[in-house]
Amino acid sequence: MEFDSQQAIYLQIADLVCENILKGVWKPKERIPSIRDLASQLSVNPNTVVKTYGYLENQGIIVNQRGIGFFVSENGYQEVLRLKRETFLHRECPKFFRQMELLGVSWEELQKLYESFEKK
Numbered sequence: 001m002e003f004d005s006q007q008a009i010y011l012q013i014a015d016l017v018c019e020n021i022l023k024g025v026w027k028p029k030e031r032i033p034s035i036r037d038l039a040s041q042l043s044v045n046p047n048t049v050v051k052t053y054g055y056l057e058n059q060g061i062i063v064n065q066r067g068i069g070f071f072v073s074e075n076g077y078q079e080v081l082r083l084k085r086e087t088f089l090h091r092e093c094p095k096f097f098r099q100m101e102l103l104g105v106s107w108e109e110l111q112k113l114y115e116s117f118e119k120k
Helices: 009-022 035-042 046-058 076-103 107-118
Strands: 062-065 069-072
Touching (some): 009 035, 009 046, 009 076
């Protein structure tokens, strides 16, 4: 995984975990990699993964079963969807709309681009 210097690493790892949940790689009630395993896979400090898992646990996406490990929560998929939709609609869309306006991109251009993307 290549990290972006514009965002905290723990949040980028959280995005990766969330993506795996949305794609169905990790399903509700299923065990996810241990802190050490994920840190090793991503070549990061285990403390960074601890911070990531703490963040995801606070969001209700994962749960810690002491002595066993971390699992996708029963409602993990729905919580990821809620969090990602909220972020997209309230943080990313306004930036996107601002760029459209500044660059003079029309809704018609965007529709054509979307239709070509849909077919891929």
